[in-house]
Amino acid sequence: MSESVVAGLSKNRLERITRHLDEKYIQPGKLPGALTLVARHGQVVWCQAQGLRDVERQQPMERDTVFRVYSMTKPVTAIAMMQLYEQGKFLLNDPVHKYIPSWKDLRVFKSGHYPDFKTEPATTTMTIRDLFTHTSGLTYGFTERTPVDAAYRKLKLDGSPILTLDKLVDRLAELPLEFSPGTAWNYSVSTDVLGYLVQQLSGQPLDEYFEEHIFKPLGMSETGFHVRPDQQERFAACYLYQPGDTKKLQDDPTRSQFLKPPRFLSGGGGLVSTIDDYFRFAQALCQGGEYQGERIIGRKTLEFMRRNHLPGGQDLPAMSTGGFSEIPYAGSGFGLGFSVKTNVPDSHTIGSEGEYGWGGLAGTHFMVDPSEDLVMIFMTQLIPSRAYPVRQELRALTYGALV
Known part of the structure; x- marks a missing residue:
């Protein structure tokens, strides 16, 4: 069989992705379905839908399927915030309490349980850069590691129907940090706080800001904080991993909370999107901040964003306190x-x-490699994302197709 090469990628080798996902994950019932896109030099070379978007109703996975992208919302929020940085609205070393006065005297957990914590003063001041890099000392309730994240769960700070960004910020002011800002790395609600700051600095609700300054310029008409009526029949079901390599329905697409506009606009995990919509965003990142003549961020700003900003150039193993990433x-x-x-x-x-x-959270993933001018996006709907090592395997399969 002669090799078909497009944009320096072997399509024959990319076809291994289809076989691998089908034989290892979809046929055995580990994943409901999958949708994978690989692009190089701005050209979508390969996009393949496999399996089902809704097992119960036997609906096939299709290229226009709508997915919960959860934390793939975070880079969108980061770009929004850095757009405001480019306008001189803040500096990265500004203390967060400059914009959220109630956060001026944050304290660090020492012992005890909510609401009877013993705390001590933080030895450092939380900066806006700490929010970007998850070195803020904040946490997530779902990590289930400390008495502090137990308080997040009790107060439903990872998201609930009654939560708003204002309430989140008020509640966090009352809780201790896991550690003094800048001294460790812990995956957290930091990006939700950035979403709050986008609203404060721009004077617009987060959904309106995203629409005007990112989605509309890039032509991302399928992305937002809820599933519109015209998208509902394309909305995937979401599943929960069960021991023994099985899964159960976690979120029915006909009854999902994503079907109505939320009160809590989560910059950390609230968006739904399609693979082609998210490709427009990822390709803009790959092209230095511009896609099809529309620039969402400056080239030097993006270069700055994609450098390692952990203190002293450390890596995640050296700084991480939690078990989740x-x-x-x-x-x-x-x-x-x-x-x-x-x-x-x-x-x-x-x-x-x-x-x-x-x-x-539900297994979606994207990767941008500027040196190879390469973008890879993977969509599925299985919680948690770490159930299987699909992301590492996809790297081997994708890079193995470069010729």
Whole structure:
């Protein structure tokens, strides 16, 4: 069979992705379905839908399927915030309490349980850069590791029907930090706080800001904080991993909370999107902040964002306190809104230094490699994202197709 090469990618080798996902995950019932896109030099070379978007109703996965992208919302929020940075609205070393006065005297957890915490003063001041890099000392309730994240769960700070961004910020002012800002890395609600700051600095609700300054310029007509009526029949079901490599329905697409506009506009995890919509965003990142003549961020700003911003150039293994991340820690640092590969051999997967991206709770993932001018996006709907090592395997399959 002669090799078909487009934009320096072997389509025959990319077809291995289809076989791998089908034989290892979809036929055995581990994943409901999958949708994978690979692009190089701005051209979508390969896009393949497999399996089902809704197992119960036997609806096939299709290219226009709508997905919960969860934490793939975070890079969008980071770009929004850095657009405001480019307008001189804030500096990265500004203390957060300059914009949220109630956060002026934050304290650090020492012992005890909510509401009877023993605390001590933080030894450092939280800056806006700490929010971008998850070195703020905040946490997530779902990590289930400390008495502090137990308080987040009790107060439903990871998201509830009654939560708003204002309420989140008020509640966080009353809770201790896990550690003094800048001294460790812990995945957290930091990006939701950035979403709050986007609203404060722009004077617009977060959904309106995203629409006007990112989605409309890039032509992302399928992306938003809820599933519109015209999208509902294309909305995927979401599943929960069960021990023994099985799954159960976690969110029925006909009754999902995503069907109505939320009160809580989560910049950390609230968006739904399609693979082609998210490609427009990822390709803009790959092209230095511009897509089809529309620039969403300056070239030097984006270069700055995708450097490792962890203190002293440390990597995630050196700084992480928690057990959760949307990527393996090894060989990675963290930029302003996404992970950044800093050491390819240490990462145990092929790739390039400077490659960056992030993933979502239900298994979605995207990767941008500027040096290879390469974008890869993977969509599925299985919680948690770490159930299977699909993301690392997809790197081997994608990079293996470069000729």
